[in-house]
């Protein structure tokens with residue numbers, strides 16, 4: 154059985170490694186545009202210089218899996234076309250190309266490896282007293298602003314978002330906000346309309362100068378599925394059946410951020426269980442057994458506030474907020490274990 158895995162992020166690697174363990178006869182090829190795995194949940198640390206968010210792809214793959222450094226241009230009819238002009242045939246494929254960013258002109262995105270590298274270099278070159286503006290009031294924005302503020306206390310750091318930390322319950326929200334203030338981050342609840350000539354313009358009409366403006370919003374997915382003629386939702390995510398297979402082609406499993414699973418948001422915490430489920434499904438099918446439907450389940454949402462503080466908010470399986478939350482060292486340890494667990498699960502093929 155020939156299997157091609159498109160994208161070596163959390164979902165792609167977990168699917169490939171799990172399948173290699175479960176279906177010994179599978180010939181698995183992983184295709185990724187760069188020779189390393191990007192630990193996206195640490196990209197804000199890559200920017201601030203507090204961690205290296207990449208590991209060689211070879212160190213992340215089980216024996217027997219081959220890898221190709223290339224981008225897939227088209228998938229369909231049992232074949233993938235690569236940007237180097239070659240193609241690979243498959244019996245089954247896993248589409249796991251993740252999500253992307255659409256940065257406002259004048260800003261540098263932190264949500265991709267290339268953007269984070271650009272942001273890291275620009276930040277390292279900033280002299281003391283300069284101002285960094287982080288656009289995005291969600292988890293990526295909060296983590297980026299806090300990480301930069303803690304690593305570079307000589308800079309002025311500002312976070313701007315229409316509702317900074319709005320995704321938390323009132324008490325957890327207060328802990329996130331006070332954590333940012335403790336790190337001397339200026340919190341601005343407003344939308345950004347444009348960034349021109351180093352000036353950030355806000356919806357309210359206010360404007361301020363910014364020496365480095367970071368775009369910390371992850372939105373949209375690569376257009377590979379749409380370009381290949383697979384049915385997609387309004388965000389470009391490929392439509393899937395209850396077993397996480399493309400509704401157009403049962404040979405293509407779609408997992409992670411690029412899968413249009415109803416109720417799913419972009420999260421490593423969802424990408425890995427989806428990949429595990431899809432690999433299990435293919436293993437079952439190869440044994441002539443019936444597949445089981447995938448069930449979405451949330452557990453928590455969490456943000457780090459630098460290296461010494463964090464806030465974790467527990468959720469119900471449908472992602473609605475529970476009252477319970479944790480902060481401080483306990484939350485730091487839980488969040489760190491979750492981040493390490495994501496990478497470990499991808500490397501070993503283990504996970505929910």
Ligand SMILES: Cc1cc2nc3c(=O)[nH]c(=O)nc-3n(C[C@H](O)[C@H](O)[C@H](O)COP(=O)(O)OP(=O)(O)OC[C@H]3O[C@@H](n4cnc5c(N)ncnc54)[C@H](O)[C@@H]3O)c2cc1C
Nearest residue numbers: 160162163164193194224225250251409410419420421422
């Ligand atoms: C700063 C930051 C912090 C985060 N923190 C958390 C967190 O705490 N908890 C959480 O649950 N989530 C978090 N996330 C979100 C999480 O990182 C993503 O949801 C997760 O990476 C999705 O995994 P994936 O495997 O679907 O995609 P990715 O990890 O994005 O991997 C996709 C891979 O496919 C490759 N690819 C793209 N196009 C092609 C192509 N045409 N051909 C071949 N390969 C291709 C990409 O280059 C990439 O290597 C965070 C994200 C950021 C940016």
